[in-house]
Amino acid sequence: MAEAELANTRSEAIVPDIQNPIVTVSNLSLYYGETQALFDIDMQIPEHRVTALIGPSGCGKSTLLRCMNRLNDLIDSVRIKGVVEIDNDDIYNSGYDVISLRRQVGMVFQKSNPFPKSIYENLVYGLRIAGENRRAVLDEVVERSLQAAALWDEVKDRLDESALGLSGGQQQRLCIARAIAVEPAVILMDEPCSALDPIATGRIEETIEELKKQYTIVIVTHNMQQASRISDYTAFFYLGRLIEMAETSEMFTNPQLEQTEDYVTGRFG
Amino acid sequence: MKNLLNRGPSAQVWKTGVPFIWLTGSALALCLLMITGLVALVMYNGTGFFWPSDIEAVIFKDGRKAMGQRWDKQEIPASNRTGSGQFRIQLKVGNRDVYGSDFQWIDESDIQSTDYPVDAVVFERREWGNFYGFVEALYEGENRVSNTWDVLQAQLDKTRERHEQIRQIEKDAIGDLNRQIESLRLKKREIEFGDGNADEIDAIDRESRSYWEAYERLADQLAQLRAANEIYRIDVRLIGGEVRQIATADVVRAYRPNRLGMLGKTSVYLSRVGEFLFDEPRESNTEGGVFPAIFGTVMMVFLMSLAAVPFGILAALYLREYARQGILVRVIRIAVNNLAGVPSIVFGMFGLGFFVYGIGGSIDQFFFSEALPAPTYGTGGILWASLTLALLTVPVMIVSAEEALSAVPSDVRAGSLALGATKLQTILRVVLPGALPGILTGIILVIARGAGEVAPLMITGVVKLAPALPVDGIWPFFHLERKFMHLGFHIYDVGFQSPNVEAARPMVYTTTLLLMGIVLALNLVAILVRNRLRKRFGGATF
Numbered sequence: 001m002a003e004a005e006l007a008n009t010r011s012e013a014i015v016p017d018i019q020n021p022i023v024t025v026s027n028l029s030l031y032y033g034e035t036q037a038l039f040d041i042d043m044q045i046p047e048h049r050v051t052a053l054i055g056p057s058g059c060g061k062s063t064l065l066r067c068m069n070r071l072n073d074l075i076d077s078v079r080i081k082g083v084v085e086i087d088n089d090d091i092y093n094s095g096y097d098v099i100s101l102r103r104q105v106g107m108v109f110q111k112s113n114p115f116p117k118s119i120y121e122n123l124v125y126g127l128r129i130a131g132e133n134r135r136a137v138l139d140e141v142v143e144r145s146l147q148a149a150a151l152w153d154e155v156k157d158r159l160d161e162s163a164l165g166l167s168g169g170q171q172q173r174l175c176i177a178r179a180i181a182v183e184p185a186v187i188l189m190d191e192p193c194s195a196l197d198p199i200a201t202g203r204i205e206e207t208i209e210e211l212k213k214q215y216t217i218v219i220v221t222h223n224m225q226q227a228s229r230i231s232d233y234t235a236f237f238y239l240g241r242l243i244e245m246a247e248t249s250e251m252f253t254n255p256q257l258e259q260t261e262d263y264v265t266g267r268f269g
Numbered sequence: 270m271k272n273l274l275n276r277g278p279s280a281q282v283w284k285t286g287v288p289f290i291w292l293t294g295s296a297l298a299l300c301l302l303m304i305t306g307l308v309a310l311v312m313y314n315g316t317g318f319f320w321p322s323d324i325e326a327v328i329f330k331d332g333r334k335a336m337g338q339r340w341d342k343q344e345i346p347a348s349n350r351t352g353s354g355q356f357r358i359q360l361k362v363g364n365r366d367v368y369g370s371d372f373q374w375i376d377e378s379d380i381q382s383t384d385y386p387v388d389a390v391v392f393e394r395r396e397w398g399n400f401y402g403f404v405e406a407l408y409e410g411e412n413r414v415s416n417t418w419d420v421l422q423a424q425l426d427k428t429r430e431r432h433e434q435i436r437q438i439e440k441d442a443i444g445d446l447n448r449q450i451e452s453l454r455l456k457k458r459e460i461e462f463g464d465g466n467a468d469e470i471d472a473i474d475r476e477s478r479s480y481w482e483a484y485e486r487l488a489d490q491l492a493q494l495r496a497a498n499e500i501y502r503i504d505v506r507l508i509g510g511e512v513r514q515i516a517t518a519d520v521v522r523a524y525r526p527n528r529l530g531m532l533g534k535t536s537v538y539l540s541r542v543g544e545f546l547f548d549e550p551r552e553s554n555t556e557g558g559v560f561p562a563i564f565g566t567v568m569m570v571f572l573m574s575l576a577a578v579p580f581g582i583l584a585a586l587y588l589r590e591y592a593r594q595g596i597l598v599r600v601i602r603i604a605v606n607n608l609a610g611v612p613s614i615v616f617g618m619f620g621l622g623f624f625v626y627g628i629g630g631s632i633d634q635f636f637f638s639e640a641l642p643a644p645t646y647g648t649g650g651i652l653w654a655s656l657t658l659a660l661l662t663v664p665v666m667i668v669s670a671e672e673a674l675s676a677v678p679s680d681v682r683a684g685s686l687a688l689g690a691t692k693l694q695t696i697l698r699v700v701l702p703g704a705l706p707g708i709l710t711g712i713i714l715v716i717a718r719g720a721g722e723v724a725p726l727m728i729t730g731v732v733k734l735a736p737a738l739p740v741d742g743i744w745p746f747f748h749l750e751r752k753f754m755h756l757g758f759h760i761y762d763v764g765f766q767s768p769n770v771e772a773a774r775p776m777v778y779t780t781t782l783l784l785m786g787i788v789l790a791l792n793l794v795a796i797l798v799r800n801r802l803r804k805r806f807g808g809a810t811f
């Protein structure tokens with residue numbers, strides 16, 4: 001479907017009613033220099049749920065995700081219009097404290113990115129930069145977050161070894177543990193399993209299952225099965241627009257739009 | 270198309286890629302060969318110098334005699350052969366004060382016989398080079414004492430001890446007094462220029478007089494020590510039969526190589542190596558040690574690194590982390606890269622103009638004006654030389670630090686920022702540790718480059734013979750304005766500027782070997798540190 005046609009036919013996305021949104025995106029447009037990457041996104045992320053963002057490559061999922069912790073600020077050419085609210089605060093407000101935002105909204109990247117430090121120091125990084133240096137507190141956080149990421153048993157005897165010595169899957173779970181060590185409200189995950197084998201993927205999915213009791217998770221994925229397995233809500237994007245968002249069961253069994261159905265059933269994408 | 274590609278067996282061979290493997294392999298082999306050849310040559314020429322070879326006594330057919338240590342052996346070109354001999358040998362016959370020259374070429378065909386007299390002695394002297402001969406008699410004052418080897422060695426020990434004392438007094442005590450007197454003189458001048466307060470001038474004069482008295486006492490002491498050493502003398506019979514007298518105090522070391530076994534020679538060898546490493550040079554640098562040059566080289570490299578490394582890292586951090594990547598940054602990057610290729614003498618000229626005359630001259634104006642026109646900082650010194658070299662090596666540091674920084678994945682930075690770190694925290698806690706091994710590689714390059722440079726040093730503070738080390742026990746301990754010695758310059762000076770190039774040649778190789786060893790040692794330290802860091806941070810990512 002051509003872009004212009006799409007814009008004409010579907011100015012409003014189909015979105016569900018969400019009772020307790022923690023993130024609210026209103027009218028969000030984003031430009032990389034002259035090129036527009038996001039078009040008038042309106043969506044709400046429910047608290048303590050897993051929301052999956054799906055859509056073909058280049059449709060703006062990562063870009064949208066990075067709007068939620070203002071990581072797009074790092075790119076000089078980015079311009080943003082619209083509002084992103086977390087707990088009813090506009091995070092793009094000039095007075096908003098980016099540092100505290102990022103403590104509230106953690107992120108796990110596509111490629112695992114442990115720091116060139118020991119496992120222990122990786123985990124307490126967020127606390128240390130916030131000024132927390134009491135050993136007892138740090139020890140406790142390390143154990144808690146490793147338990148939560150189901151990594152404790154594997155690494156508890158080698159906390160002082162370099163994090164770069166872990167396997168790919170372990171590194172990714174370490175990054176998840178590192179994100180939850182600072183107890184954020186929301187965790188953003190950008191295709192966290194795309195570089196991992198099925199077994200490692202399975203373990204991460206289990207971890208996510210556990211985490212959603214306490215955290216709000218927004219996950220980008222290319223894997224429809226994964227989306228249907230782990231998420232409560234799914235949002236489908238196409239060419240920078242939100243096309244349809246619904247409860248996951250609804251989305252995969254009974255999508256409102258043919259375009260969505262085509263994508264989730266794998267007929268195009 | 271198919272026909273074109275499969276034109277024959279030679280095309281087939283090219284397709285397998287084997288010739289290319291051979292080409293690349295042999296290029297590498299050639300490089301290795303050249304490097305090992307260089308090291309082997311220097312090792313071969315440099316390590317043998319201290320070995321005490323046997324003394325040959327040659328009797329010519331016409332009855333003349335010569336005695337010395339074998340230095341060289343050459344084939345005589347057929348065109349200018351006079352006798353029947355095919356070879357000629359070069360003897361180091363020493364006794365420069367008697368013969369006028371240290372060396373003698375001898376045509377093999379002129380030789381009647383050669384033998385190795387067991388009692389032949391090598392005297393290494395503080396002046397005039399080696400003396401070869403036989404001990405005829407020993408004197409203590411007017412008295413002839415028993416002429417045994419043990420007595421000679423005992424006398425040598427005694428005189429050596431006094432010689433040390435003399436040197437100590439000359440260098441430390443008198444040097445100290447000189448400085449005190451000089452500073453008093455400058456103070457007095459300052460007062461005279463100022464209000465001319467007579468009381469203060471009087472006080473200074475009194476103090477100055479007390480120093481002069483102390484000086485007088487030291488001079489007396491020196492004269493006594495010298496007189497005490499005077500009484501020991503040795504009568505040495507040369508191979509030709511004549512007898513010469515030398516002062517025991519002039520002898521550094523005496524040994525009879527023809528009597529020494531392996532063990533004895535080794536001990537002489539080690540003692541000479543020790544002298545080389547830990548003593549000061551003698552005889553316009555062609556003998557003795559190179560300690561001041563070692564010290565100067567290492568200290569210069571340290572000072573240089575101290576200036577170049579942090580500066581380079583900071584500049585690289587700005588370029589890579591803060592500057593907006595655009596045309597300006599690209600131009601700067603190209604300029605920095607090119608700066609690394611500017612001939613070093615150009616930096617030397619800049620150092621002379623900017624550091625020595627510019628900054629040094631201003632420092633003198635403001636802080637050492639009472640000493641003018643004699644310059645303090647406004648002349649070459651180790652500080653200016655190090656800074657000049659730092660300038661020369663800082664581009665190397667910037668380039669490699671930038672490379673190391675850009676090797677840290679951007680995801681890792683983003684990961685740190687996403688955890689709520691500020692940019693500064695990210696740089697200090699994540700980026701720099703990740704880039705550290707690469708930065709250390711840069712430091713290795715800086716050290717290697719800096720330790721090998723000579724040209725810019727020659728106009729910014731290196732001298733043939735420095736009167737004092739840049740570090741000593743006198744406050745403020747580090748005297749960065751002082752001139753210094755450097756192994757690279759030492760090699761040049763000994764090899765090409767010394768009055769006795771022939772005798773100095775082995776010294777050149779030995780010093781070269783030492784310079785290579787020092788650069789290697791400095792690099793080894795950096796490499797060890799880097800490997801430890803690699804191990805700590807694990808993985809090949811960094």
Ligand SMILES: Nc1ncnc2c1ncn2[C@@H]1O[C@H](COP(=O)(O)OP(=O)(O)O)[C@@H](O)[C@H]1O
Binds near residue numbers: 032058059
């Ligand atoms: N740093 C950037 N500069 C310019 N364009 C970008 C940048 N990052 C992404 N884009 C563009 O924005 C669009 C959306 O990219 P992205 O959010 O990465 O898509 P997705 O994650 O859905 O695959 C793409 O067309 C991409 O080319």
Ligand SMILES: [Mg+2]
Binds near residue numbers: 061062
């Ligand atoms: Mg993406």
